[in-house]
Amino acid sequence: MMEIMNILPVLTVLIGALVLMFLSMYDRFSIKNHIIVSTLFLLLALGFSIYPAGESFTLLPYSEYLYDLLIFDTYANFFNMALITGTLLVILIGEHYAQERSFIKGEFYSILMFSLFGMMLLANANELITAYIALEIASFAVYILVGFNTDNEKRIEAIFKYLVLGAFIGAFYLLGVVLIFGATSTTHLGELATFIASHENSELTLVYIGITLILFTFIFKIAAFPFQSWVLDVYRGAPILVTAFMASVFKVAIFSFFLRAFLQTFPSMQDFWDPILTILILFTLTLGTWLALTQKIVKRMLAASSIVHTGYLLLAFIAVGENIQSAYSILFYLISYLLTAIGAFGLVSHIIAQTRVRVTYDDFKGLAQERPFLAAMMTIFLFSLAGIPSTIGFIAKLYVFTEAISAGYIYLAIYAILATCVSIYYYFKLIAMMYFYPKNKQFEEEAFDDSRISTYAIALVAILIVWGGIGSAVLFFIPIPSIDGIFDLVKVSVESLFLK
Amino acid sequence: MGTDILSFIIFLPAFVAFILMISTTKVEDVRNIAFITTIIILVLVLKIYLNYESNSDMQFVTNVPWILNYGINYYIGVDGFSLTILMMIAILIPTSYLLLWDGRTKGYWINMLLVQTGVTGALLSLDVILFYFFWEVMLLPVFLMIGNFGSGNKIFTTIKVTVYTMFGSLMMFVAIIYLGVAYFEEFGVWSFQYSDLTQITTFSYQEKFWLFLAFLTAFAIKIPLFPFHTWIMETYKNAPTGAVFLLSSIMAKLGIYAVVRFMIPLFPDIYIQFSSWFVFIGLFGLIYFGIAALMQDDIKRMFAYSSASHLSFIAAGIFSLNEYGIGGALYLVIAHAIATGALFLLIGVLYDQTGLKTIKDLGGIAKQAPIFTLIFAIMLFANVGLPGTNGFVAELLIIFGVYEFNHIMGYISAVTVLVAASFMLWMFQRAILQKKEGPALKMRDLKVKEIIGLAPWVILVFLMGVYPEPFMDKFEPSITHYLTDILHIGATK
Numbered sequence: 005m006m007e008i009m010n011i012l013p014v015l016t017v018l019i020g021a022l023v024l025m026f027l028s029m030y031d032r033f034s035i036k037n038h039i040i041v042s043t044l045f046l047l048l049a050l051g052f053s054i055y056p057a058g059e060s061f062t063l064l065p066y067s068e069y070l071y072d073l074l075i076f077d078t079y080a081n082f083f084n085m086a087l088i089t090g091t092l093l094v095i096l097i098g099e100h101y102a103q104e105r106s107f108i109k110g111e112f113y114s115i116l117m118f119s120l121f122g123m124m125l126l127a128n129a130n131e132l133i134t135a136y137i138a139l140e141i142a143s144f145a146v147y148i149l150v151g152f153n154t155d156n157e158k159r160i161e162a163i164f165k166y167l168v169l170g171a172f173i174g175a176f177y178l179l180g181v182v183l184i185f186g187a188t189s190t191t192h193l194g195e196l197a198t199f200i201a202s203h204e205n206s207e208l209t210l211v212y213i214g215i216t217l218i219l220f221t222f223i224f225k226i227a228a229f230p231f232q233s234w235v236l237d238v239y240r241g242a243p244i245l246v247t248a249f250m251a252s253v254f255k256v257a258i259f260s261f262f263l264r265a266f267l268q269t270f271p272s273m274q275d276f277w278d279p280i281l282t283i284l285i286l287f288t289l290t291l292g293t294w295l296a297l298t299q300k301i302v303k304r305m306l307a308a309s310s311i312v313h314t315g316y317l318l319l320a321f322i323a324v325g326e327n328i329q330s331a332y333s334i335l336f337y338l339i340s341y342l343l344t345a346i347g348a349f350g351l352v353s354h355i356i357a358q359t360r361v362r363v364t365y366d367d368f369k370g371l372a373q374e375r376p377f378l379a380a381m382m383t384i385f386l387f388s389l390a391g392i393p394s395t396i397g398f399i400a401k402l403y404v405f406t407e408a409i410s411a412g413y414i415y416l417a418i419y420a421i422l423a424t425c426v427s428i429y430y431y432f433k434l435i436a437m438m439y440f441y442p443k444n445k446q447f448e449e450e451a452f453d454d455s456r457i458s459t460y461a462i463a464l465v466a467i468l469i470v471w472g473g474i475g476s477a478v479l480f481f482i483p484i485p486s487i488d489g490i491f492d493l494v495k496v497s498v499e500s501l502f503l504k
Numbered sequence: 505m506g507t508d509i510l511s512f513i514i515f516l517p518a519f520v521a522f523i524l525m526i527s528t529t530k531v532e533d534v535r536n537i538a539f540i541t542t543i544i545i546l547v548l549v550l551k552i553y554l555n556y557e558s559n560s561d562m563q564f565v566t567n568v569p570w571i572l573n574y575g576i577n578y579y580i581g582v583d584g585f586s587l588t589i590l591m592m593i594a595i596l597i598p599t600s601y602l603l604l605w606d607g608r609t610k611g612y613w614i615n616m617l618l619v620q621t622g623v624t625g626a627l628l629s630l631d632v633i634l635f636y637f638f639w640e641v642m643l644l645p646v647f648l649m650i651g652n653f654g655s656g657n658k659i660f661t662t663i664k665v666t667v668y669t670m671f672g673s674l675m676m677f678v679a680i681i682y683l684g685v686a687y688f689e690e691f692g693v694w695s696f697q698y699s700d701l702t703q704i705t706t707f708s709y710q711e712k713f714w715l716f717l718a719f720l721t722a723f724a725i726k727i728p729l730f731p732f733h734t735w736i737m738e739t740y741k742n743a744p745t746g747a748v749f750l751l752s753s754i755m756a757k758l759g760i761y762a763v764v765r766f767m768i769p770l771f772p773d774i775y776i777q778f779s780s781w782f783v784f785i786g787l788f789g790l791i792y793f794g795i796a797a798l799m800q801d802d803i804k805r806m807f808a809y810s811s812a813s814h815l816s817f818i819a820a821g822i823f824s825l826n827e828y829g830i831g832g833a834l835y836l837v838i839a840h841a842i843a844t845g846a847l848f849l850l851i852g853v854l855y856d857q858t859g860l861k862t863i864k865d866l867g868g869i870a871k872q873a874p875i876f877t878l879i880f881a882i883m884l885f886a887n888v889g890l891p892g893t894n895g896f897v898a899e900l901l902i903i904f905g906v907y908e909f910n911h912i913m914g915y916i917s918a919v920t921v922l923v924a925a926s927f928m929l930w931m932f933q934r935a936i937l938q939k940k941e942g943p944a945l946k947m948r949d950l951k952v953k954e955i956i957g958l959a960p961w962v963i964l965v966f967l968m969g970v971y972p973e974p975f976m977d978k979f980e981p982s983i984t985h986y987l988t989d990i991l992h993i994g995a996t997k
Contacts, residue, residue, distance in 0.1 A: 392640060392641075393638075393640045393641055398637075406574060406684065406685060409682055410688065414682065421674045422674075428670045432647070432666055439648065440659055441659075488571060488573060
């Protein structure tokens, strides 16, 4: 394989972002065309990244230019595929919303692509400072996207909160890196791993402090306790497409780097953060559940419930120290959550594209009679979020809980199961609203245009979710990856971290 | 097809349901096709029933990998226990269609089909994850049915029943995973087949006890056992007839079945040790729910309590550790399913006609609808266990079983069965026979279709009551197998 093949996906996305930026200068170039162009670039990038999929490799191409700052392995490749697919789905599902809203201009897609570029770099980062730069590229793009909604007076609060807090927590990260550099005189992940392995614990005090600070950044970005408070306000103020993007794609990107760092470099320090993470998980689950229960707006409920899902992910994350298999379950859960969250948020965006009111639980009343297809799709997404069997969400939960219990975290697992039990309440409440209430009078006159790309993309996501849950077992003769196939891919990806 | 006949039985209804969902909108077509589907299944099950050899082995087994990485298999099979219940489900569902025939919507029939897939799947699966899969899935159509077609405060009821039962299932889910992990740690490979999980030897007493409780939570909520019964009153009162029928005469029985299938083999020593507690709880439930039933004025609520009362009695039989008790319990599962199912459906007819469901408003039905009254009476007698009906055989066996387990409890159970008889007959007298003051109620008699639907049940009531041997023969070997090979206490016969 030529070296250029490895960096092509990242390059394609970068070029796509630049091209879109120039195109957006022309007013006559419509949103529809922007969508087409960005979709083409993303498909191209996806094609480049699928090309080496499944092979086990780890490479440091163009060492003389890149100084080993970026690593290209199966793991990064896996995340690149997930990130590109996620962005692609956000764009396609959001097609309806984007064309109905005047505030979405051509730059939107350019910035989205820049953000994706940052995230892909983050997945490939092999060094702490590079990771920071990549993270900031992604974050800054998202800051702008959050403030895109000029119709919404809440956007100022959202963007300001996110920007200030994000910058603040970025300082923590840098301080952590400085401390680690001071102790070890390197920021390279591989060299750090050797340093930690060859030194006694008593010599590593600064490294421990540094890692704790880095852990703060991680926890802030994935919105776990105690840094979860920004989520609801930011998610509310942002355009719903951006919310979908942040809740799904961005979260995957964050996990890509930090999981790599913690698996590859700091595994021996498991005992140190075990108690911290235990408490964080307990509070994340509790607070997320509490917030989700008290929301009246569906978008906020989904946002709050994403905190609970972060709790499940952390549950598998804490188990990584005990058995490496739980890293597989994290990756699988991320895929499952990526699909489901994009589906759920995207569907809400599709519904509110033409009206401005369908945001609360009450507004969903009678959706099943008006638009039975969308109601059925939403039901599939909610089932998957709640982990009901026959969806991919169930399989993902099964993996996470199996690995957590296997690693000995039985009480945490029981606590997470209780959170799941409560989550059934707020997810099923929405299903009850859609199916069991007569429709609202005020919406009767509206005509809906449901044969468009958004709808097909939503259907595609729903099919993927059911496919992952049961379809691959029933229709085993169709030769595309089944859940076992995905799991094998995940396995190869994580194992590529330890290739020498 | 050959050996895979069981998979066909499981998935045919769901397959038909999906086809119907996207193809047609005419309610009559949907109903007719659904009905034909259930008849096909009945024929297939009958074929299995006749081909089944009376021994304790699993038969018609299919075992193929589903999720390789965790050793989760699609593993189904049938033995004496599940066969008897399978036969019961296959007979009950099509005939219930005949009583629900008119005035339903498309969604109603599709949900009925989906439930059938769920319950037969749960009944036949021998891999615990697969079992959990179907166990959860079978709840969803009922959720939709109650929410869509229920009455009263239906949304609250729907959410309540869902969260309640999901809570139990999720506790079981943790226990299942715990078992799987323990198996992996002991043997180095993943497996969730129940026959493999019974091999685990590393558990401490404490662990087994908690796992036992976790499984029990799931099943006790579904059955329901005291004190996990608080969901059923609201649910049975507000749910549509079809859903009540499914919950009471089929899903509750699956709870009982699951206790026998999974809890006895997995935790035999805990089971033996705590059996006296559960016999006590069962008898307590029998009395408690019986007295509660006496107080009810809403006829559906009354039957909800009476159903719970009988199911507690069944549980007492299951935990009595001898062949009489377990055999009788299984027999009562069938008898009770037929009787309660019929009664709930008849009450559905009564409610559709008169619009009334409180006992004090009703009356004078006997004069208006003699055939209705006759069948109602037969089912009522079967329910209270009058000699000559199947209920009598079953209750007698359970009383024997409990007596053998503990003499005093035996006496108590014999006396308290009378409570059940009293509230049933009192209700019958007030609601059906007694002359009503004021204008007579509008009530048509049963249609021919409905009589045809109920005829097999009536025949079964008497056939099983007078000549129980052929039915017993099918599950007798399985019970002996459970008692001698798994519990090591020897059959008492």
